[in-house]
Amino acid sequence: MSDILLETRNLHRSFGGVHAVRDVSMKVQAGTIKAVIGPNGAGKTTLFNLIAGTVAPQQGEVFFRGKRITAWKPHAVASLGIARTFQTTKLFPHMTVHENVMVGRHPRTRAGFVAGMLSLPWTWREDRETQIKAADILQDLDLASCSQEIASNLSFGRQRLVEFARALATEPELLLLDEPAAGLNIYETQELSKLILKIRDRGVTCLIVEHDMSLVMNISDDVLVLDQGRWVAEGPPAAIQRNPDVIRIYLGDEHA
Amino acid sequence: MNLPQIMQYGLSGITVGSVYAIVAVGFNIIYNTTGIINFAQGEFLIVGAMTAISLSHVVPLPVAILGAVLITTALGGLIELVFIRRVRDASVLRLIIVTIGLSIVIREAMLHIWDEKPWSLPYFTGTSSTTVSILGAYISVQVLWVLGVSAVIVTALTLFFRYTTTGRAMRACSDDRMAARLCGINDRWMVTLSFMLSAGIGALAGCVISPITQTQYDMGATLAIKGFTVAILGGLGNSMAAVAAGLFLGLLEALVVSQFASAYKEVVAIVVLLLILVFRPSGLFARRATSVRTA
Numbered sequence: 001m002s003d004i005l006l007e008t009r010n011l012h013r014s015f016g017g018v019h020a021v022r023d024v025s026m027k028v029q030a031g032t033i034k035a036v037i038g039p040n041g042a043g044k045t046t047l048f049n050l051i052a053g054t055v056a057p058q059q060g061e062v063f064f065r066g067k068r069i070t071a072w073k074p075h076a077v078a079s080l081g082i083a084r085t086f087q088t089t090k091l092f093p094h095m096t097v098h099e100n101v102m103v104g105r106h107p108r109t110r111a112g113f114v115a116g117m118l119s120l121p122w123t124w125r126e127d128r129e130t131q132i133k134a135a136d137i138l139q140d141l142d143l144a145s146c147s148q149e150i151a152s153n154l155s156f157g158r159q160r161l162v163e164f165a166r167a168l169a170t171e172p173e174l175l176l177l178d179e180p181a182a183g184l185n186i187y188e189t190q191e192l193s194k195l196i197l198k199i200r201d202r203g204v205t206c207l208i209v210e211h212d213m214s215l216v217m218n219i220s221d222d223v224l225v226l227d228q229g230r231w232v233a234e235g236p237p238a239a240i241q242r243n244p245d246v247i248r249i250y251l252g253d254e255h256a
Numbered sequence: 257m258n259l260p261q262i263m264q265y266g267l268s269g270i271t272v273g274s275v276y277a278i279v280a281v282g283f284n285i286i287y288n289t290t291g292i293i294n295f296a297q298g299e300f301l302i303v304g305a306m307t308a309i310s311l312s313h314v315v316p317l318p319v320a321i322l323g324a325v326l327i328t329t330a331l332g333g334l335i336e337l338v339f340i341r342r343v344r345d346a347s348v349l350r351l352i353i354v355t356i357g358l359s360i361v362i363r364e365a366m367l368h369i370w371d372e373k374p375w376s377l378p379y380f381t382g383t384s385s386t387t388v389s390i391l392g393a394y395i396s397v398q399v400l401w402v403l404g405v406s407a408v409i410v411t412a413l414t415l416f417f418r419y420t421t422t423g424r425a426m427r428a429c430s431d432d433r434m435a436a437r438l439c440g441i442n443d444r445w446m447v448t449l450s451f452m453l454s455a456g457i458g459a460l461a462g463c464v465i466s467p468i469t470q471t472q473y474d475m476g477a478t479l480a481i482k483g484f485t486v487a488i489l490g491g492l493g494n495s496m497a498a499v500a501a502g503l504f505l506g507l508l509e510a511l512v513v514s515q516f517a518s519a520y521k522e523v524v525a526i527v528v529l530l531l532i533l534v535f536r537p538s539g540l541f542a543r544r545a546t547s548v549r550t551a
Contacts, residue, residue: 052438078440090438092431095424102421103428107440109421127421170440 003030004066005174005205006082011050011060020046022229023060028174028222033196033206035216035237038226039249044209045087047226048176051207052084053077064174079107083172087179087209089159093152097143097162100151101134104169137165141195157188164195174205181212193219217241225249257514260392265510267390271399271468273506274406275301278461279483280490280498281413282454288430288493289443289450292351296335296359297458298480299366304328304459305471306366309375317378325459332455336448359476366473374470377463384467398467405464409457410499426450430493478522485529491539501540 006028013021021043028034036044049055051062056071063069069077078084083104092100109126138144141161146154151162160180167175180196181189193215200206210216216223216237223240225232227249233240240246257265279297286294308324315323339354340346379386380401387394417423428436429446437443462471469475486505490497509524532539 054434054437073442074434074437075440075442078438084438086435090432090435092428092435094431095427099424099427103424103436103441104439106421106425106428123420127419130421166439 004028005030005064006051006207007063008047008051009061009063011047011057011062013046013050013055013057019043019229021050021057021226024226024229024231025060026224026231026234028205028207030173030205031200031203032221033200033208033219034222034224035208035210035220036224036226037210037213037216037240038232041228042226043229044226045178046229048084048178048207048209051077052082052176075107078170081171081173082176083167083170083174084176085160085163085167085178085180087182089156089163091151091159091162091166093150095151096148097151097154097165098131098134098138098147100162101137101165101169102130104166105130105133107170134165134169137169141165141168156183157185160184160192161195164199168199168204172204174207175199177206177208177210179209179211181210181215189215258392261514263391263393264395265514266507267393267395267399269507269510270503271402271506272509273503274403274499275461275465275479275502276482276486276505277499277502278406278409278457279479280486280502281410281495282458283483283487284493284495284498285413285450285454285457287487289426289447290340290351291348292340292355293484293492294451294454295352295355295480295484296362296476297454297483298476298478299359299362300328300332300455300458300476301462301465301479302366302471302473302476303331303362303462304455305377305462305466306370306375306473307459308463309377309466309471310370312377317380321377321460321463324463325456328459329452329456332451332453332458333448335455336451340447340451341444359480363474363476370473372473374472375466376470377466379467380464396468398464402464402468405460409460410495413453413457413495422449481529482525485525485532488529488537489532489540491541494539494541497539497541 004027009025011021011024024047036047038044046055050057053072053074053076061068061070064080064082069080092103109130135144135147138147141164143161143165146158151159154162181192184192189212196206196219208220220237222235223237224234225240225246232245232249233243279301282297282300283293286292304324307327308320311320311323335358339358340351343351343354379398382397384396386397388397388400417427425436425441426446426449428439428441429443433443482505486502487498489505490501505525505528508528509521512520512524
């Protein structure tokens with residue numbers, strides 16, 4: 001369990017004078033669930049953006065499986081095995097659920113666009129495989145019944161599940177989940193935590209930004225606390241709950 | 257009007273209409289992946305036809321057409337790589353103005369290469385006087401080529417967008433660019449591909465219509481206006497509706513020509529464009545907004 005899957009070293013990013021992420025170094029062990037918590041504006045989402053390549057750091061490095069991926073383009077990061085879900089779901093609204101998940105298979109298909117355009121025989125075979133794999137994932141997440149529905153017609157909770165399915169379809173080693181419980185009811189949140197544990201047990205490492213403390217404390221193996229872009233604490237959930245710095249940030253925030 | 261006359265006008269309307277539809281589909285492909293209206297779309301048809309005309313002097317006609325389509329496809333890709341991709345702070349408006357500039361440059365270049373005079377490809381089968389009779393109307397065999405090729409283009413594109421990995425990736429980019437990137441799709445290449453695709457189908461349409469209408473260096477602008485009208489009429493980005501709208505505009509023009517003077521023909525598209533922009537700017541077939549897009 002001592003394999004380091006993801007590491008950031010002294011990551012820094014500011015937006016016009018506001019230091020969103022300052023000098024953050026952290027490690028994610030392979031096969032674990034790590035949560036990133038902190039008050040609003042702590043830089044959690046920016047940290048995700050820096051890892052996924054949607055925002056480039058001004059200083060610092062990101063390593064994935066020991067490989068330097070700092071400021072790589074998002075599609076290249078995704079192809080390498082890092083998938084992501086969003087705070088507000090970003091499905092392809094005019095495509096069916098099944099198609100959404102099939103698009104997720106993109107980094108695992110070889111058909112370049114010339115071959116795809118010419119519809120060479122092996123691209124058909126590959127496409128068939130993509131369809132089957134996508135259907136399997138939908139089955140697995142109990143979404144098979146709505147696979148032909150247009151994504152934007154689904155309920156919010158379902159859309160989030162489809163986004164999970166699409167992320168899993170990329171066959172990621174690392175899954176970045178940005179507030180997966182936001183907008184879900186208690187029952188849905190419970191289902192979600194089971195799902196995240198199931199995903200981890202299959203060997204997918206999860207990095208989660210989340211406000212729902214019960215979810216964080218129940219499922220994560222390791223917690224990173226940020227405040228105003230700074231690293232505050234890192235450790236197992238039980239230790240974090242007792243950490244005086246963390247308590248001060250949260251209580252101070254509430255009473256301010 | 258008797259039946260043969262109605263057929264005669266109707267078929268000629270459908271023929272031009274299907275070419276308008278192909279131009280509109282070209283607009284839509286690029287609009288969907290980039291949000292840009294590519295005003296050089298009409299020029300793709302003329303470049304394609306002109307290239308095929310030149311090549312047809314040295315190689316057999318099918319080879320000339322294939323060559324022209326490939327060359328124009330490459331030109332489309334090149335335009336994207338050299339001009340569109342390099343625009344800094346690329347707002348949609350800025351990029352649209354770039355395409356207007358490009359259309360002027362291409363037109364002037366064609367004037368130097370092919371002169372002012374109209375050229376035309378030979379009829380694909382038979383000669384200009386070979387006709388078939390349908391319900392008493394005599395139509396050129398080339399009309400069947402135009403209709404057939406247009407149908408093939410639209411069907412092939414539909415299948416491509418629906419059933420291939422690359423096609424789905426392009427649709428994903430138009431639905432949500434950022435999410436597509438995070439699914440490992442290189443969105444820049446999808447934009448390049450959309451220019452190539454538009455240029456290629458434009459060139460093919462330019463070739464099949466050339467024997468009927470002839471091809472002159474500056475015809476692209478008119479075609480672009482007609483195609484743009486059709487694209488707006490169908491609702492920007494909606495290719496199936498563009499086909500219906502293309503046929504509608506073609507038939508409307510034919511109706512006006514049959515009832516009034518042919519001089520009024522060019523006015524039709526402009527009037528339709530104005531009416532649609534005032535009364536139904538999102539197109540005749542606009543879906544009622546049911547999908548709630550999250551930010």
